[in-house]
Amino acid sequence: SLTFSETPTATDTPTDTPTNTPTDTPTDTPTNTPTATNTATNTPTNTATATNTATNSPPNTPTETNTVTNTATNTPTQTATSTNTPAADTFCSVVSTGTYIDAENYTGSANDGAQYSFVGIQSSTPGFVGTGYLTTGATQNQLLFSDVNTNPGGYERYDYMVNFTTAGSYKIWIRGYAAVSGSTDSIFVGLDGTAIGALTETSAGQWVWTGTIQNGTNMFSIGSPGVHTINVWPREQNHMLDGFFLTTTSSVPSGGIPSGATELNPRTCGESCPVGTPTRVPSPSFIPAYGCSSTPPSGVLTGVITDNSNPTVATIKNTSSACSYPVGLAIYRKYDNNIDNQELFDYSVTVIKPGETLVLTVENPPCSYQADTFWGDVILSFYGGIRYSATNRLLDAFHGNGDSFCAVRCQPLPTPTSTATRTKTCTAVPPTATKTKTPVPPTPTKTPVPPTKTCTSTFTPTAMPTKTPTKKY
Numbered sequence: 001s002l003t004f005s006e007t008p009t010a011t012d013t014p015t016d017t018p019t020n021t022p023t024d025t026p027t028d029t030p031t032n033t034p035t036a037t038n039t040a041t042n043t044p045t046n047t048a049t050a051t052n053t054a055t056n057s058p059p060n061t062p063t064e065t066n067t068v069t070n071t072a073t074n075t076p077t078q079t080a081t082s083t084n085t086p087a088a089d090t091f092c093s094v095v096s097t098g099t100y101i102d103a104e105n106y107t108g109s110a111n112d113g114a115q116y117s118f119v120g121i122q123s124s125t126p127g128f129v130g131t132g133y134l135t136t137g138a139t140q141n142q143l144l145f146s147d148v149n150t151n152p153g154g155y156e157r158y159d160y161m162v163n164f165t166t167a168g169s170y171k172i173w174i175r176g177y178a179a180v181s182g183s184t185d186s187i188f189v190g191l192d193g194t195a196i197g198a199l200t201e202t203s204a205g206q207w208v209w210t211g212t213i214q215n216g217t218n219m220f221s222i223g224s225p226g227v228h229t230i231n232v233w234p235r236e237q238n239h240m241l242d243g244f245f246l247t248t249t250s251s252v253p254s255g256g257i258p259s260g261a262t263e264l265n266p267r268t269c270g271e272s273c274p275v276g277t278p279t280r281v282p283s284p285s286f287i288p289a290y291g292c293s294s295t296p297p298s299g300v301l302t303g304v305i306t307d308n309s310n311p312t313v314a315t316i317k318n319t320s321s322a323c324s325y326p327v328g329l330a331i332y333r334k335y336d337n338n339i340d341n342q343e344l345f346d347y348s349v350t351v352i353k354p355g356e357t358l359v360l361t362v363e364n365p366p367c368s369y370q371a372d373t374f375w376g377d378v379i380l381s382f383y384g385g386i387r388y389s390a391t392n393r394l395l396d397a398f399h400g401n402g403d404s405f406c407a408v409r410c411q412p413l414p415t416p417t418s419t420a421t422r423t424k425t426c427t428a429v430p431p432t433a434t435k436t437k438t439p440v441p442p443t444p445t446k447t448p449v450p451p452t453k454t455c456t457s458t459f460t461p462t463a464m465p466t467k468t469p470t471k472k473y
Contacts, residue, residue, distance in 0.1 A: 092227075092269040092366075095262040096166040096248040101230070102130040103241045105267040107366035108159040108229075108401035110308040116141050116234045117156040125177060125240060127207045129256040133177070133242045134158060136187065136234035145188050145216040148195035148233050157193075159310075159401075160230040160266050161366045164222045168248045171219055172230070173211045175253070177240040178204045187241055188233035191220045193310075198235050207242060209253045229310070266366060268407055286351055292323035296375060301325060301352070303373035303395030314360045314373040316395065318352045327352045327375045327395075329360035332382070333406040334368035334399075339382045342370060343409060347378050367406035371398045 104121045111117075116139055123132040148155050164170075178185030181204035190196045197216025201208050211218050214235075222228065232241065245253045245261060257263055288294050300323075303316040314329040330347035346362040360373070373395045374388045388394035 092162045092264060092266050093165045094162050094170075094246055094264065096164075096168060096170070098245065098247045098249065098251055098253075098258060098261040099162075100243060100245050100253075100257045100261040100263050101160055101162070101266065102243045102263075103134040103158075103232075104130055104132045105160070105265045106134075106158045106404060107161040107266045108310075108364070108404060109157060110159070110400075111153060111156045112402065114156045115139060115154045118158065118234055122240070127177075128240075128242045129175070130243070133240045134232070135241075136237060136239045138237050139234075140183070140237045141235050142186075143235075145190075145195040145197050148188050148190070152193075155188075155233040158232050161227060162230065162264065162266050163225075163227045165225050166248070167222050167224050169219055169221050170246050170248055171211060172199075173209055173218075173245040173247075173253050174199050175207060175209050175242040175244065175256075176201050177207050177242070179238060179240075180204055184236050184238045186214045186235045187239050188235050189218070189244070190231040190233070192229050193231060195231070195233060196220055209245070209258075267404065286324075286326045289323060292320075294325070294376075296320070296323070296325050301327065301375050301395060303327070305329075305371050305373055305396045305398040307398055308400065310364050311361050312364055312371045312398070312400070314371070314396065315357065316352055316360065316373060317357045318354060320354050322354050324351050324353050325375050326350070326377070327358075327360075327373070328378050329362050329371065329373045330378050331362045331364060331369050331371045333365045334370055335406050335409065339370070339387075340384070342382055343406075344378075344380055345369065349378055364400065365406065366401075368401045368404050369399070371400065372396075 109118075117137045119135040119137050121132040122135045125133070172189055174187065174189070176185070176187065176199075178201045181201075185202075185204065186198050186200035188195045188198050195216070197218055198214035199210060199218060200212050200214040201210050202212055230244070230246075232244075243257075245258055251258070251260075253261070286294065296318075297320075300320045301316065301318055303314055306313045306315075312329070312331055316327050316329075318325060318327075326349065328347060328349035331345050332342040333345045335341045335343070345365045348360045348362055350358065350360070352358055362371070372388055374393045375395065376388075376391075376393045379386055379388060
């Protein structure tokens, strides 16, 4: 009698893996073998295969499989674009005949936690303009304005960056609220970080406009048009500041926003993206000197950013006696507390020589920012987890302008792109057949092959099942 052994070799493999299978088949007799086919189908197939087989043994087949895998990875694409330094002729312009600014629309602050500080923006006392007012803390101070200039670290400061298109002498008025006359009714004002005087309300329990001088002056001079910063510092405790009015005329403000005044919001107009600004350039070409590396040894480079400086300044020192390194200072606009969303605003890059100490300077945005000094190339975007600290390139960092987050994005976030990478792997499959010495005469057979269903998107050579008659004695 004859018995049949069936060895199917078809698999259901959903993969994108082209497989090349070289086969080494030692045999003692000629073998007629069905031809392997490349199959990519979901259709059941009925196949009748005539097989003439004359063999002494099943094939002894060591198999090596070469697998090529396509892997998609998301890589943020970074594109160098123009910086966003304010253009003096379009940036947040003050109208000389009368400009009103709300106190809550500050563009920056400094010395948070100082002895004399602000509570922040509040809104519990009705009658204010806009969304709130700026309130001083509970520490009383009745000193002269000159103390702010001699002891700047003792006072928190709020800033309002604006552009004066017209030179001249400007008077500053404040709209304030004193709960108690004589003890909560004054605040310091100034320009570009220098206090010029203290202004005071002359009545309590209501919102009033005042230009009354407690000490110093209520006038400042703009010698030539350009960007300047109005400043306020706390003086007496629990004082409330709703806004201020700037004018070169004799106008006396009244009510809420003064009649005829131009309302200016430095927090949003300062975030415009003017054209014609400098173009960003890549880090300078750098080749390490003989015996040097592009990566400095630990401690060779140091960098310190001056806190609350405007513009931002960093001092970098190279203690190596033989090697130079690329270094830089960059400043990024903050839209929230997620570093991935930050946007490069301004930067400066150079190569520091052996034993050199140098100073780099970049412009500050009018809203929240992060400043980084580093070695190596500037990072155009932190999107996707890119960081100076991840590669130990960060020398120093500083966050400025508190939580006065930016609102206008000048450049879109990088778009992740899919990149296919091909990976080749080789897997050796040991022989699975045992050689026998049983002669089998050639016998033509017509063997129906049952329907098979393959669900695959591969190009894997697949041998059809073969039935081999074996004679028993």
